[in-house]
Amino acid sequence: MTNWLPDLSAGSGPLYQRLADSIESDIDRGVIGVGAKLPPQRDLAYDIGTTVGTVGRAYQLLRERGLVSGEVGRGTYVLGQRPEEAKAELLEPSEQGTRFIDAPSGKLRFDSTAAPDIGQDAVIAEMLSRTAQDHPHEISSYTRDFPERWSEAGSRWLGRNSYRPALDSIVPTLGTHAAVMAAIAALTTPGDYVAFEHLTYSQISRSAGLIGRRTALVASDDEGIDPDDFVRVCAQKHPKMMFLMPTAKNPTLVTLSAERRKAIARVAREFNVVLIEDDLYGDLTDDPTPLLAEYAPERTIVAGGLSKSVAAGVRGGWLACPPAYRHRIRVAHKMMTGGLPFLLAEVGSRLVLSGQASDIRRRCIAEVGARIAIVRETLAGFEFKAKDSVPFVWLTLPEPWLSGTFKQACLEHGVLIDDEDEFKAGRSEQVFHAVRFGVSQPRQRKDVAGGVTVIRRLLEEGRAGYDSFS
Incomplete structure (x- = not known):
């Protein structure tokens, strides 16, 4: 290659990593073609103002990623471009996800799966006091x-x-x-x-x-x-x-x-x-x-x-x-x-x-089971997955609901849930049209029943019952 230089202005981390990422990006975009020979390490080090060791480390990282092959005396060559679906996997998810950093007040918290409050505070308080004394x-x-x-x-x-x-x-x-x-x-x-x-x-x-x-x-x-x-x-x-x-x-x-x-x-x-x-x-x-x-x-x-x-x-x-x-x-x-x-x-x-x-766990499981029973009764006829001992539900949305839109509709009706994007580990092209909601954080079972009733009403009404003009 004669007129190519990597763009090192983007990204973060050590220089060798940014160099490897830049070369990988250019391979994915076709800037560096299949079979192309990368610049000799000494030449590239001179051009970008770094050491030969830094370039060598970047090339080694590219070999570990399966992008290039190298032979002593011949140089380093690009093996080939990956399919589109593989390229998408390289993109990292956002740092925050889709949840609020600070949850809005006055909403039912169906976006958490922490252990329900079954009075364990008394046991924990005693343990804290005894530990401090001992x-x-x-x-x-x-x-x-x-x-x-x-x-x-x-x-x-x-x-x-x-x-x-x-x-x-x-x-x-x-x-x-x-x-x-x-x-x-x-x-x-x-x-x-x-x-x-x-x-x-x-x-x-x-x-x-x-x-x-x-x-x-x-x-x-x-x-x-x-x-x-x-x-x-x-x-x-x-x-x-x-x-x-x-x-x-x-x-x-x-x-x-x-x-x-x-x-x-x-x-x-x-x-x-x-x-x-x-x-x-x-x-x-x-x-x-x-x-x-x-x-x-x-x-x-x-x-x-x-x-x-x-x-x-x-x-x-x-x-x-x-x-x-x-x-x-x-x-x-x-x-x-x-x-x-x-x-x-x-x-x-x-x-x-x-x-x-173990005793608290048994009581929490029993409480979760009672709450999941409310979900099963209230959402009968809709498609969802639930286990009697696990404090969340995976709800498949009927047409024409989209996951993010349904989450927003629930928010505007006073219920915080999670859309599918909250659980995507990377930028995925897969679409599931589903949401997750937890049942363990509302203080009382009647609050669970009220929140699930809101969810059912939105499912039944479809987009005709909700629209956002903001």
Whole structure:
């Protein structure tokens, strides 16, 4: 190439990453054609005013992305352009998503799935008081030591079916989100791909984007993740990790079969991908399917916590990982969060070890079940997915409703819900015409009934009952 220079004015991060991104963008747009030879590293370094090592690192990143090939003495050549659907996967989601940063007052909160208020405050207050009395010095200082009882609590809480993580695999964390992000930060580097389904808990992909990780989208069907598409993504993008929710996935409620889990484990092993298994909602179910960690224990990290089943404000969480990863993840968690507060870690552990967390979980599940029964009765005749123990509903919208328009209509009628875009991990061309709403945050069941009645009325009236002229 003779008259080409990369545009390094856009993007962020290290220069080598911006250089690789610029070359990748020009390959996607056809500016650099198939078979084209990239400039020699020394020449390009001179032209853009950097070191040969920086250019070499950028070229290596392009090779890892499957975009170029290089041979000593011959140079670096473009392998080919990807199809349009693959290009869309490179675009990161917005940092904020579609929710309000500050929720409007006076609205029914159907946009949250935190544990319902079933009177757990009294138990937590007692735990807080007792912890303050027993550990006054630890509360007044930074957390330097992690007592074994915190790992015991994590092992007990994350254990489900026949899965029982060992104590030397546990990392106590500031909630499940922090657990997942600590694992991503510890085991990947800026520019690496992390794989996600098109629809998932997308705040992880947004957070990963903030620390320089890239999103690769894996297709799903009615049974969950498509193993064949996972192979495609691994071959093309070489993701270092994959985030998934195998049981009661947010927002679609799909649970992967044992066969799918075995297939995903097999692909991950073949392509050396670390799996992050978010079992936050699975913890609320009685699903007997073995956890993904049982099929690929050497490469699976299981994350969970108390937010959906006990109390979100306690911020209790743990992850279980292969012991070789434990120290790195603990360090990354401290760097990402500033450190684990002794008070919260001790209270969360006491709740679990005393058995009171399990008791609160049973009561929360019963309350959620009563509220889901209201949904089933009120929305009879409409298409939706719900589980009696899981605090959200995935509602398919009838014609002519669009997801965003229906969300806005609900807002104007006093109900906050989430449209499908809130759960897209990247810029996806897939359209689902569906919304998710939670039932756990309204204080009383009558409030749930009132909000679901609003939703039904809008579904029945269609666009004839709502229009926006703003």
